[in-house]
Amino acid sequence: AGNGARVVSTWDFGVGANQAAWKVLATGGSALDAVEAGARWAESDLCNPTVGHCGNPDRDGVLTLDSSIMDGDGRCGSVAALSDILHPVSVARRVMEQTPHVMLVGEGARQFAVQQGFESRKLLTPEAENAWREWLKTEHYAPQINAERRGRPGDKDNHDTLGILAIDAKGRMAGACTTSGMAFKMHGRVGDSPIIGAGLYVDNEVGAATASGMGEEMIRNAASFLVVELMRQGRSPADACREAIERVVHKRPEASRTLQVCFLAMNRNGEVGAYALHRGFVYAVCDSRRQDALLRVGRDS
Ligand code: SD4
Numbered sequence: 001a002g003n004g005a006r007v008v009s010t011w012d013f014g015v016g017a018n019q020a021a022w023k024v025l026a027t028g029g030s031a032l033d034a035v036e037a038g039a040r041w042a043e044s045d046l047c048n049p050t051v052g053h054c055g056n057p058d059r060d061g062v063l064t065l066d067s068s069i070m071d072g073d074g075r076c077g078s079v080a081a082l083s084d085i086l087h088p089v090s091v092a093r094r095v096m097e098q099t100p101h102v103m104l105v106g107e108g109a110r111q112f113a114v115q116q117g118f119e120s121r122k123l124l125t126p127e128a129e130n131a132w133r134e135w136l137k138t139e140h141y142a143p144q145i146n147a148e149r150r151g152r153p154g155d156k157d158n159h160d161t162l163g164i165l166a167i168d169a170k171g172r173m174a175g176a177c178t179t180s181g182m183a184f185k186m187h188g189r190v191g192d193s194p195i196i197g198a199g200l201y202v203d204n205e206v207g208a209a210t211a212s213g214m215g216e217e218m219i220r221n222a223a224s225f226l227v228v229e230l231m232r233q234g235r236s237p238a239d240a241c242r243e244a245i246e247r248v249v250h251k252r253p254e255a256s257r258t259l260q261v262c263f264l265a266m267n268r269n270g271e272v273g274a275y276a277l278h279r280g281f282v283y284a285v286c287d288s289r290r291q292d293a294l295l296r297v298g299r300d301s
Helices: 014-027 030-045 087-099 106-115 127-135 215-220 225-230 238-249
Strands: 006-010 065-071 076-082 103-105 163-167 173-179 200-203 207-213 259-267 272-275 279-287 293-297
Touching: 006 014, 006 030, 014 030, 014 163, 014 279, 014 293, 030 065, 030 087, 030 163, 030 173, 065 087, 065 200, 076 087, 076 106, 076 207, 087 103, 087 173, 103 106, 106 259, 163 207, 163 259, 173 200, 173 207, 173 238, 200 225, 207 215, 207 238, 215 225, 215 238, 215 293, 225 238, 238 259, 238 272, 272 279, 272 293
Parallel strands: 076 103
Antiparallel strands: 006 163, 006 279, 065 076, 065 173, 163 173, 200 207, 207 259, 259 272, 279 293
């Protein structure tokens, strides 16, 4: 399709997510269907210790998933601390479409998913359980900067979320975000990914933004909303992401030395930009010209 459709995703596994989304966009499908398809791909990816099925558990050994989805017309839905359901992004979409609410959490979210026909089953993989048992030996919780990713599987990076943004042939935008959150987080901890405005924000009139990295910093700064509002004021996607990073640093200069924060944005014209606090952030772009582009962004801290 030589249409103006485009999809962008965080991290190297974003290439696969984009390709799943592109199948929808290339045949004239909606941005909303595309981002859901891309996020579902990541959630079933058997090599990813930070999203969906193969995610690492919390410090109590429980795998809890966070996800959100947002349409450019302002509709949105999310789930947080959801257990035993393979596709949280699809549950988030049901929350958006089938309930008067935006967000369901924990056991209530799981019960809703089951009512909606999702299968409930234990998801923790043997690898994730081993990683957790290993972690229990020291119980040392120290999220680290995503230094250069070392390739997968076997990659030990503690945090990587799939954030995916799309614009379809009709110029409609949508986004989704899905993650198992920080490995070995406190039980009940919710990150930015399911919080509309923190890990994800989409507005057809302006553009869309998503975040990856230390979720607490995104929540503190309403960061994805901030990126979209900066674009509304006329910044390019890249400039908006850079300015949002500067805000994070300004608020917590000390913490910023050791935390990673990454933003990815696309405006309503399909222009893409990204920025990260530290080196190592990559993002994937897919449109009618290229389906597997992976771009690097970042700077030395
Ligand atoms: C979180 N933002 O739960 C997620 C984790 C992440 O790259 O994105 N890591 O805080």
